[in-house]
Amino acid sequence: MFGEEWLKAGGRSQVSTEFTCQHPRYLSLIDKYGAPEEGELKKPQPFALKNQLLKIMFVFPDDADRKPIEKKLPASMVVQKVKGLLYRLLKIPAADLKLTYTSPKMAGTEFEIDSDLKTLQFYSIEEGDQVLVRWS
Structure with missing residues (x-):
């Protein structure tokens, strides 16, 4: 859910402290399940x-x-x-x-x-x- 925000905050290299304060469990979830891939972060186009x-x-x-x-x-x-x-x-x-x-x-x-x-x-x-x- 917060994958795009995580990438903007620095992603794999260096995550900002502001992001870790707003989402304290996110880094432990990445350790457990792995970092989100770019394909997962793309929002599907509306079915028009x-x-x-x-x-x-x-x-x-x-x-x-x-x-x-x-x-x-x-x-x-x-x-x-x-x-x-x-x-x-x-x-x-x-x-x-x-x-x-x-x-x-x-x-x-x-x-x-x-x-x-x-x-x-x-x-x-x-x-x-x-x-x-x-x-x-």
């Missing part, structure tokens, strides 16, 4: 939709004239809804769209998005991935 959005780039490899489109989408979005969004943007029927994606982590590998009823999260689509949009 804007914190759950993935920045995805839609690329059109078969249409060189069309510029890539960047969108922020929730990971829980169903592929069918993504195709609906692309229909509104491209005016191409959703049934004709074929989606695949590439990830910078696995360069050169293209993963097929074959089920309209699965979510983006199911396909492990992450922030910064590119969705390749083709149509027949």
